[in-house]
Amino acid sequence: MTFAFHNYALPVFLSLLAVTGGSHLNHRNHRRERGNPAPKSLHFTLFQHETINKTGFVTVNGVEGGEGKSENSTPFGTVLVFQDPLTAKPNRSSKQLGTAEGTSITSGLDGLSSISVAKLTLRLNNHKGSISIVGGTNTLERSDYPVVGGTEDFLFVHGYVTSSPLHVNPPTLVFKIGFHLYWPPYPSQPSY
Ligand SMILES: *[C@@H]1O[C@H](CO)[C@@H](O)[C@H](O)[C@H]1NC(C)=O
Numbered sequence: 001m002t003f004a005f006h007n008y009a010l011p012v013f014l015s016l017l018a019v020t021g022g023s024h025l026n027h028r029n030h031r032r033e034r035g036n037p038a039p040k041s042l043h044f045t046l047f048q049h050e051t052i053n054k055t056g057f058v059t060v061n062g063v064e065g066g067e068g069k070s071e072n073s074t075p076f077g078t079v080l081v082f083q084d085p086l087t088a089k090p091n092r093s094s095k096q097l098g099t100a101e102g103t104s105i106t107s108g109l110d111g112l113s114s115i116s117v118a119k120l121t122l123r124l125n126n127h128k129g130s131i132s133i134v135g136g137t138n139t140l141e142r143s144d145y146p147v148v149g150g151t152e153d154f155l156f157v158h159g160y161v162t163s164s165p166l167h168v169n170p171p172t173l174v175f176k177i178g179f180h181l182y183w184p185p186y187p188s189q190p191s192y
C-alpha cells in the first residue's frame, strides 16, 4: 500500500512543480510562516507601595551583629514578608492593578543585598493572572528579576521585571516596577 501511494503521489508532486514553478513553493512557505502566531510581548510600569509593619514585616531577625555599616543595611539572615499593592501611578491613591506577595532574605554579609521571591498578581485591562519572579535585590539600586513563569493569561511567559527605589521615606517605600514580558512562539497546528 505504501508503495502504491508513493507511485501515485510522486507524479502529482512533479506536475505541480512543472506547472507553477518555484514561486508556488515560496508562496506556500510564506503562508506557513504567517500561520504561526506573531511573537507577543508586553511592556508596562507599575508602582509597588510597601509600608513597614503594615504591608511588609520582618518575621525573622537576622544574626546578631550581622548588619553592615550602612544605615540602609539589614542584618544578614533577616526575613521580610510582604503583600504590597501595585498601582498604575506613583500616587498610592491611583488605581490598583495588582498585588505583590513575596519574601526577601538578606543574603549579603554587608546587609545590602537579598534573595527575593515574589508572585505578582495582575488585573490589567486585557491580561489577568500572575507571574512569578526570583532573583537578587540590591537595597539601594535597581534590581532585575528573571520571570520564571506565570498563570492564566501569563501562562508560559518569560522575560524580566525591574525594581527601582523611587521614594524611600520610612515607613513607606515606593518602588517603580518595570515589566518586560515575552511569550514563546508556539508551533501552529499541524496541517498535513
Ligand atoms: C494623590 O491623589 C490624591 C487623590 O487623587 C490627591 O488628593 C493627592 O494630592 C495626590 N498626591 C500627590 C502626592 O500627588
Ligand SMILES: *[C@@H]1O[C@H](CO)[C@@H](O)[C@H](O)[C@H]1NC(C)=O
Pocket (backbone or CB within 6 Å): 052, 053, 170, 171
Ligand atoms: C516595626 O515594628 C517593629 C517591632 O514592633 C519595631 O521594632 C520597628 O521599629 C517598627 N518599624 C517601623 C518602621 O515602624
